[in-house]
Amino acid sequence: MAELTKADEPTDATPNVSEVDVADVHSEEEAVAALDAHVDRGEPILQVRNLVKHFPLTQGIVIKRQIGAVKAVDGISFDLYQGETLGIVGESGCGKSTVAKLLMNLEQATAGEIFYKGQDITKLSGKALKAVRRNIQMIFQDPYTSLNPRMTVGDIIGEPFDIHPEVAPKGDRRRKVQELLDVVGLNPEYINRYPHQFSGGQRQRIGIARGLALNPEVIICDEPVSALDVSVQAQVINLMEGLQDEFNLSYIFIAHDLSIVRHISDRVGVMYLGKMAEIGTDEQIYDHPTHPYTQALLSAVPVPDPDARDHRERIILTGDVPSPANPPSGCRFRTRCWKAQDKCAQEVPLLAVPERFKSSDSPAAHESACHFAEEKDVVHAG
Amino acid sequence: MTIIDPTDAVPAPRPGDAEKTGPLLEVRDLHVEFKTREGVVRAVNGVNYSVNSGETLAVLGESGSGKSVTAQAIMGILDMPPASIPKGEIRFYGQDMLKMSAEERRKLRGARIAMIFQDALSSLNPVLSVGFQLGEMFRVHQGLSRKEAKAKAIELMDRVKIPAAAARVNDYPHQFSGGMRQRIMIAMALALEPDLIIADEPTTALDVTVQAQVMDLLAELQREYRMGLILITHDLGVVADVADKIAVMYAGRIVETAPVHELYKRPAHPYTRGLLDSIPRLDQKGRELYAIKGLPPNLLKVPSGCAFNPRCEKAQDICRTERPLLVPVTERDGTELPGRASACHFWKETIHG
Numbered sequence: 001m002a003e004l005t006k007a008d009e010p011t012d013a014t015p016n017v018s019e020v021d022v023a024d025v026h027s028e029e030e031a032v033a034a035l036d037a038h039v040d041r042g043e044p045i046l047q048v049r050n051l052v053k054h055f056p057l058t059q060g061i062v063i064k065r066q067i068g069a070v071k072a073v074d075g076i077s078f079d080l081y082q083g084e085t086l087g088i089v090g091e092s093g094c095g096k097s098t099v100a101k102l103l104m105n106l107e108q109a110t111a112g113e114i115f116y117k118g119q120d121i122t123k124l125s126g127k128a129l130k131a132v133r134r135n136i137q138m139i140f141q142d143p144y145t146s147l148n149p150r151m152t153v154g155d156i157i158g159e160p161f162d163i164h165p166e167v168a169p170k171g172d173r174r175r176k177v178q179e180l181l182d183v184v185g186l187n188p189e190y191i192n193r194y195p196h197q198f199s200g201g202q203r204q205r206i207g208i209a210r211g212l213a214l215n216p217e218v219i220i221c222d223e224p225v226s227a228l229d230v231s232v233q234a235q236v237i238n239l240m241e242g243l244q245d246e247f248n249l250s251y252i253f254i255a256h257d258l259s260i261v262r263h264i265s266d267r268v269g270v271m272y273l274g275k276m277a278e279i280g281t282d283e284q285i286y287d288h289p290t291h292p293y294t295q296a297l298l299s300a301v302p303v304p305d306p307d308a309r310d311h312r313e314r315i316i317l318t319g320d321v322p323s324p325a326n327p328p329s330g331c332r333f334r335t336r337c338w339k340a341q342d343k344c345a346q347e348v349p350l351l352a353v354p355e356r357f358k359s360s361d362s363p364a365a366h367e368s369a370c371h372f373a374e375e376k377d378v379v380h381a382g
Numbered sequence: 383m384t385i386i387d388p389t390d391a392v393p394a395p396r397p398g399d400a401e402k403t404g405p406l407l408e409v410r411d412l413h414v415e416f417k418t419r420e421g422v423v424r425a426v427n428g429v430n431y432s433v434n435s436g437e438t439l440a441v442l443g444e445s446g447s448g449k450s451v452t453a454q455a456i457m458g459i460l461d462m463p464p465a466s467i468p469k470g471e472i473r474f475y476g477q478d479m480l481k482m483s484a485e486e487r488r489k490l491r492g493a494r495i496a497m498i499f500q501d502a503l504s505s506l507n508p509v510l511s512v513g514f515q516l517g518e519m520f521r522v523h524q525g526l527s528r529k530e531a532k533a534k535a536i537e538l539m540d541r542v543k544i545p546a547a548a549a550r551v552n553d554y555p556h557q558f559s560g561g562m563r564q565r566i567m568i569a570m571a572l573a574l575e576p577d578l579i580i581a582d583e584p585t586t587a588l589d590v591t592v593q594a595q596v597m598d599l600l601a602e603l604q605r606e607y608r609m610g611l612i613l614i615t616h617d618l619g620v621v622a623d624v625a626d627k628i629a630v631m632y633a634g635r636i637v638e639t640a641p642v643h644e645l646y647k648r649p650a651h652p653y654t655r656g657l658l659d660s661i662p663r664l665d666q667k668g669r670e671l672y673a674i675k676g677l678p679p680n681l682l683k684v685p686s687g688c689a690f691n692p693r694c695e696k697a698q699d700i701c702r703t704e705r706p707l708l709v710p711v712t713e714r715d716g717t718e719l720p721g722r723a724s725a726c727h728f729w730k731e732t733i734h735g
Contacts, residue, residue, distance in 0.1 A: 091589040092560075199677050229444040230616055234660035234673035241670070256589060259619075263662030263671065282667060300594035301664050302619030306642045309623050316598060317591045319545075320559045379665045 020047050023118030031128035035135065037117055039082045045250055046080040046218055051112035053098050057325060070325045072098040074274035085251040087265030089258055093321055095274040096254045100222045104138050134164050137216040141223035143203035147195040153206055154191040160213040167214050180209040185239060201232035220252045225260060237264060258301050262286050270294045273324055273332040276351050280366030288363040290354060290373040293333045299378040313378060339372050404476055405432035406610040407578055412470035414451050417463060423681045425451045427634040433610040440613045440625035444678050448634040449614045453580045457497050458487045493523050496571035500583040502563035506555040512566050513551035519573040538569040542599060561592035572603060578610040597624060618661055622646060627721055630654050633679050633689035636708060640722045650711045650724035650733040652694050700727050
């Protein structure tokens, strides 16, 4: 495998994504102040541009040589608007959780920018970074491992206040934690209990309370309900929707369950092998998908309606997702695509509104990274 | 997709098994208990169901409903103690397996009844090649030599559509992807062409596109070998795709049984109805989801009366005192609905109202 060179870097700019209005700041104080700025509903709050994360693969023990890279995220761009939910779907290994970590600044991006209110958070440090972290919070997948078993619920939810004491003065914390417990539908008297005394659904509520503690504006939810039972999933989803309205939150909702993503999201992005394959409103993606991968993904979802099983067309993909360390040339989906032609192996398709739909105002006119984009309804039976 | 002609539902006689008629497997009034430090956990409380050859029974339930414990009791792989089976029968071709000797059961296990587990990575031995593990079935049950067993293993891997089977037979489990590992699990279950396969959440750990591949393969093989299949799952979508009939479990009991189309159209138990209403749909954008309130009960203290009563919107006094039995469900005019039963005092209101 070749060394990672400049030429390997992704070139798929997303022409349709709006220009970023970069904030004009010169000092740390100004940066912190700019982060408190108010963003109107429907205005972009988080803007991701050409984000790349490569994990190096090394060989040798004493003298480490880089022999390649796992291209977990390879050039994706999107906007998150204030007050909306952006769903990100994709199979395991497509890079969706890495995106979450990059947005939280828990991983250092290899290239690209993440603008939060016009400031590139990948380049912030010190006080400004701390302020960003307060405003972007995360809810994790597994409520069993994401809560420290030796801490009480009160300590877990109150811990963010130790790091950001300006949010809640010391004497006020206990009351604040009890308020949070009440907000997420738990009994405030449970404050001294330990995580093992709660069921999975209740633990996820504790995780949500912790995420809300610092009054964030953006919450990144990485598979928040996939570890829960069906009847409890609905409770947690309803809670999250209620909290979004109450606290005016913007969500990035990462999941592999396409039905839940449709339910909660205003817009949906479909990822495949570190790239965005298609992005649009929930109606555009689910009812008018134009990328073959989206179509295959949607057709594979079992629909809870036995009458549909004879009518629905199913696209069964062959093989597995290729390794992100050595992705196919051109379009990454071409090795499993039934439409693939020579062009797909040579040219990387850009994420843009396909030429043929450009002048139409049909819902098929949304960004799709396919040379042969074609509308196909795979969700509705008959 | 499996569409089974109901006229075929009589088991094909196997050579030397002249007396074998009736259902392939019948579970009658099965009880399973676990002795723990906190007390006796009654995980399964009188479960009845049956499966015919070529038929798919889906057992639907949340965690702790007893669906997996029932399956393990059928396979005879429960750890006893702490588990014990105080009561019940598990009839395989009419013979009660619980009365068989350990040796007799060992001969059935794998050869006639096989199981596919959820987590293929932890169910396969990481230090043995997949070919060796597949071949073990033939060496132990049929006394084949190593060489013959390996040839059979390659054949099986081809059967479950693992590409380049001959080249990969000596690979270890970690060298396969999740979907391929699940195929190996299926191959292992199929090895001796059993009459019945129990699949415990076979696709829960897989991605949707791979899940579709695996479920398709399973359905195709089931059709080919005319096996009975017990599919244990909590995914209402998968059930709708493959099942013929469904048993819904809650707190160790079956609360509703029905043919698949009937169940989705007209559930006769508030729990089933709640489950169906609480799943978001892919083909339409719903409003707020219906959520069943509360949590599944702790099996150490199951509520008296109907176990579902604290979470049920329709619960009346009778639900708190008297446990509803699983009774046949009929049309308004009394016409029988074959295969349907519900354990709810108010099933009439639930199905017709």
